[in-house]
Amino acid sequence: MKENISLLLPQRSFHHHRRAILFIICFVLGSKTVASFTQLASELQKKILKMILESFGLEKYMDELIDSTNYQLRVMKYEKPKPSDSTHALAAHCDTNTMTLLYQNEVNGLQIQSKDGEWINMKPSPNSFIVLIGESLSVWLNGRLPSPSHRVMMKGNEDRYSLGLFTRPRGGYVIKVPNELVDDNNPILFKPHDHEEFLKFYYFEIAQAAVKPWGYISRLNAYCSV
Numbered sequence: 001m002k003e004n005i006s007l008l009l010p011q012r013s014f015h016h017h018r019r020a021i022l023f024i025i026c027f028v029l030g031s032k033t034v035a036s037f038t039q040l041a042s043e044l045q046k047k048i049l050k051m052i053l054e055s056f057g058l059e060k061y062m063d064e065l066i067d068s069t070n071y072q073l074r075v076m077k078y079e080k081p082k083p084s085d086s087t088h089a090l091a092a093h094c095d096t097n098t099m100t101l102l103y104q105n106e107v108n109g110l111q112i113q114s115k116d117g118e119w120i121n122m123k124p125s126p127n128s129f130i131v132l133i134g135e136s137l138s139v140w141l142n143g144r145l146p147s148p149s150h151r152v153m154m155k156g157n158e159d160r161y162s163l164g165l166f167t168r169p170r171g172g173y174v175i176k177v178p179n180e181l182v183d184d185n186n187p188i189l190f191k192p193h194d195h196e197e198f199l200k201f202y203y204f205e206i207a208q209a210a211v212k213p214w215g216y217i218s219r220l221n222a223y224c225s226v
């Protein structure tokens with residue numbers, strides 16, 4: 001499998017659209033293909049994380065971050081829209097996890113919002129992954145890498161399938177901005193927090209209908225900002 005890495009950076013926005021992921025499979029136990037895909041993709045995720053840590057001189061945190069990570073594989077299907085229609089299949093959002101690796105069949109649909117608010121169509125070449133920085137990594141890096149807002153729009157007459165490897169911090173691990181990223185010019189922006197506690201709060205808010213799960217951008221930033 002060829003490894004093409006595109007790191008996609010930022011934008012914030014606020015859109016409410018209907019989520020139309022038709023099925024989600026977490027782990028299909030016993031499936032060799034799924035297990036080996038997850039293995040490959042998680043190795044790739046580690047390489048990317050290492051590159052990011054090295055670029056900030058934070059390599060010493062590699063083991064700690066890897067040891068406190070959970071991996072989840074999701075298979076997503078987006079049905080083709082009705083003829084001559086174009087549908088918001090997945091509303092704009094930022095991922096709250098650490099990092100997302102996306103792999104798709106040859107049907108495009110993912111859009112990333114640029115800094116100036118423009119939606120850019122992603123056209124990954126076959127055998128390449130799209131890498132999204134999640135809010136959790138963005139917070140840990142004291143905002144050095146922003147988490148991009150993204151959505152899925154369906155056009156044409158083919159269904160789209162995507163595979164996502166979602167890495168997130170384990171419950172009980174306290175996410176704390178490294179001292180190396182804080183100085184007089186770079187004040188600390190986020191309070192230490194446990195990702196699981198954040199998720200409890202987030203899902204409680206959703207249950208209370210205080211926020212829309214797929215329409216609310218930068219939830220984690222708001223939760224733990226100083």
Ligand SMILES: O=C(O)CCC(=O)C(=O)O
Pocket residue numbers: 076090095102110150152162164
């Ligand atoms: O299917 C895709 O390309 C995007 C999926 C996504 O953004 C998500 O599940 O968070």
Ligand SMILES: [Fe+2]
Pocket residue numbers: 093094095100150
């Ligand atoms: Fe996402």
